[in-house]
Amino acid sequence: METGPLRPSPLVEQAAARLRARIADGTWPVGAKLPGETTLAKELGVGRSTVREALRALAGAGLVRPRQGAGVFVTATAPVEDFPAQLRRAAVTDVYEVRIAVEVHAARLAARRRTDEDVTALRAALQARRAAAAADDQTFVDADIAFHAAVVAAAHNVVLSGLFAQFTPVLRKGLTELLALTGLRADDPNHADEAHEAILRAVADGDAEAAVAVVTEELEDPFGQLGGGEG
Template sequence: MSSSPSPPPSPLGAVRPSPLVEQAAEALRARIAEGYWPVGTKLPGETTLAKELGVGRSTVREALRALAGAGLVRPRQGAGVFVVATEPAEDWPTRLRRAAVTDVYEVRMAVEVHAARLAARRRTPEDVTAMQLALRGRRVASTGDDEAFVDADIAFHAAVVAAAHNPVLTDLFMEFVPVLRKGLVDLLALTGLRVQEPNTADEAHEALVRAVADGDPETAAAVLTAELEDPFGG
């Protein structure tokens, strides 16, 4: 005996006048999330959707473009628009904010240690000066609170990464900064590490500058590896 058919879904309903694209996209996103259009399903045409939503075809087109950008739908040339996911894809910054600090920190080590090697090979006199100034700024910040010190510490590490002259490494490091900053500030507050040593790991930072300036990639990598394995993490 066959089961009775499911009741038809309620109409999408016309959206309010503004902002039309955002409202149209949200209405379509909700229908996808409800499973009305499962993954692999072809969406109705623009004309049909426009009629249901009470908007123009151009608004539907922009809404579908927004859903495609979120990873929910994908157009196929000559075939239409198909559902490929029921939840929007998270962008990189969002994923980093949700990641465990320890996971981010492991990737930070890989990025920075490699950057230190490159920096020792590629540094310019201006890069060395920038690192020396950042080291001086870190020392000055050691007399301030934990947040100021962490900011100065991150600025120092950013100067080392910049000396690698690889824009991808630089951008990747900067994506980590918000998560790193919060994690390091929280760790200092928890451990009270700077109570006894306000300018913690200063010697390691100075050794790193010296190794990069001397063009010694392996020493630079070794110094930074040891530094980042410290509970404060440099």
């Protein structure tokens, strides 16, 4: 284990790194109580406020957890990777499978909860997608995702909307690459237009079963089609 006073910059990061190393090497196993702030400050050669900030950083990474009146305890030996980081590393197929689950349920709720404003937004999004058919693949993908985001928004569930927003960067990259690889729009620039119109119609009509059916069919094969069936 590295010992000795810390260099004068940046102290909090260095203190957190030193504490992480001691957790990783088993000095403090999971479940162990860390020494008090005063003891840690003396060992690290820093002030208690620096130790406090370092412990806060470790707590944010999921390595430790303070217990009121009991101290700070080790909860993991490696940082917990946040959801956006997991998505960045995930295969587009994995993201797409979860996207299907999110959008199918969102379509069901959208058909039940949509307002007149939601239907207007969906119609505008469909028209924007049609207009983007004359543009490049990236623009078309953005318009396609915007339409699906409007369906999710019509479900009026902030968690579903948040999840879809998290998926968007990965979907954008994956679908754009898919189009470049397959040339799906070469003969049909407005690929899957009828499928998207069917989604709009099902949601506008309040037909939850139809909305679920068409979204399921539309998204079930991300490698054979862009966000939709042959319509």
